[in-house]
Amino acid sequence: MGQTNKHGLAEEGGASEGPAAKSARTAGGAEEAAATGSELYYEEGGLQRVRPYFHKYAAHAKGRWVGRTVFDVFSREFRDRSTGYYEAAIERGLIEINGKRVTKDAVVQNNDLITHHIHRHEPPVTTQSVRVVTETAEGLLVVDKPASIPVHPSGRYNYNSVTQILETTHGFKKVFPANRLDxxxxxxxxxxxxxxxxxxLEQGLRHHRIQKEYVCKxxxxxxxxxxxxxxxxRVVAHKLGLNCVDRALGKPSLTEFQWLCDDGAQSIVYCRPKTGRTHQIRVHLQYLGYPIANDPLxxxxxxxxxQMGKGGALPAVAEADGSSAAGPDKPSAPAEPRPTKMVGKRDDDKCNETWRHLVARMAEWKDKQNQEEHDRYAAAATDGSGVCGVCECPMMPDPTPDELCIWLHAWRYSGRGWSHETEFPAWAQGAAALVDAVKYRPEDGSLSPSPSPSPSPGSN
Structure with a gap:
């Protein structure tokens, strides 16, 4: 049994029933030739897309499912699709019990294995290529990852991930990323x-024998x-991806920053993290009062x-009803948080009174984003033009340009006697000529002397 997805069904077999497999299940239960290699990906509307495919999810029956019909379980438990879809899926054999086709009135028994061959639509990503910068005889691959593409398959992304793209279109049999990028x-x-x-490589990064250098806006x-x-x-809420400065419970973290240029409203900044905490650059910049300008978190x-979290300031709790409604900020640096009970399965999901209100606000904001996405799906399906002809589900709206990237770029990695770097992204091109004066020098283990201030290039 694999990982559990958002539907509560465990994912089995990776992408075994995806477009790269030898065959794929159709809506009628028959087999048809599937796309492979270059046929898997296509460009449309300025985005790279993956042709929809069938993928199997499986789970053993939960206690609350036992004694209910399979149709009732799916139509009530998994409301991301219509009851009409589930009725048709059962009839077509896309939903099975213990590997066998059933009718909608079949009753779920204890320990039954429920499978759903779901028609999967992956989110589109940028058309910018995953570029191989260097490949060595020793088996090191240095890759330039575009924004919007995850490193590993996760959530709704599978073939639109760096590892799958390298293996599917670049011909590598198996790849093992040593570091992560959001x-x-x-x-x-x-x-x-x-x-x-x-x-x-992982050991070199962990023991700081490999230095990382970034640029951001x-x-x-x-x-x-x-x-x-x-x-x-520290990680304040793992499920929400929320990390914060916490002087009492946080782990040691250190980042060096150097101004490169600005346009009066935004600045291009060079960053050198000396530790590797999750979201370290983003959290430290927020704490300093200069968050990445398009960072959604x-x-x-x-x-x-x-206050936007500057100096550790937290938003005030609304005094009238104790809710998370916005109100005048009352800065409250979390220097001495008081731990309380666990609110998640992981240690880093421990919450406390200092953070509880912020976590609630973040959860509320994410729920709002999910609802807006759902509303966009519903609007696209109103006249039938935005509905998939195979699974009869609303088509996923395309991401906006602001949803494809944040202005943070891993520019250079270096060690004793070697370094690899990429070009600056378009949003930082005006600073490319300035970075040589401040970049890390492996021979002395420090930043170069700070340059004297110079006029901004006006490229931002």
Missing amino acids: RLTSGLLLVGLNAAVARR VAGNFPRERVVCDEPI YHNAEVWGR
Whole structure:
């Protein structure tokens, strides 16, 4: 049994029934030739897309399902699709019990294995190619990852992931990424072509023998002198992807920053993280008061309030009803949080009174985003033009340009006697000529001397 997806059904067999397989299940239960290689991906509307395919999800019956009909379970438990869809799916053999076709009136028994061959629509991503920067005889692959593409298959992304693209279109048998980048972050990945190389790379990163350098675009006029932030960071809510500075419970973290240029409203900043905490650069920049300008999590007034988390300030709790409604900020740096009971299965999901209100605001904001996405689906299906002809489900709306990236780019990795780098992204091109003056020098283990301030190039 694989990982459980958002439908509560466990994913089995990876992409075994995807477009790269030898055959795929049709809506009628028959078999048909599936797309492979270059036929798998196509471009339309300025985005790279994956041809829809059938994929099997499976789960053993939960206690509350036992004694109910299979139609009742799906129509009531999994409401992302219509009851008409589930009725047709059962009739076509797309929903099975213990590997056998059933009628809609079949009753679920204890320990039954329920499978659903779902027609999968992956979100589109940028048309920018996953580019191989370097491949060595020792099995090191250096890759330039575009923003919008996750490193590994996750959630609704499978073939539109770096590992699958490398294996499907670049001809690599198996790849082992040694570091991670968020889906919306662009830049360098170090990839092993075998597990041993990947382990060596991971150890080099963990023990700081490999140095990472980034560039980003932040809100405001960043200070022109070098800035070092060593505030400790912890995961406040793992399920929400929320990380914050926490001086009592956070892990040691350190990032060096250097201004490169600005246009009076936003700045291009060079970043060198010396530790590798999740969202470290994003969290430290927010704490300093210069969040990445298009960061949906850490530059978000709905969640953080007007102070936007600067200096650890948290939004105020509404005094009238104790809800998470927005109100005047009352900065409250979380220097001495008081731990309370666990609210999740993981240790890093521990919450406390200091953070509880912020976590609630973040959850409320994410629920709002999910509802807006659902409403967009419903609007697309109103006249039938936005409905898939195979599974009769609303088609996924395309992401907007703002939903495809954040302005954070992993520019360069280096070690003793070697370095690899990428070009600056379009949003930072004006700073490319300035970075040589501040970049990391492996021979002395430090940043170059800070350059004297110079006029902004006006490229932002």
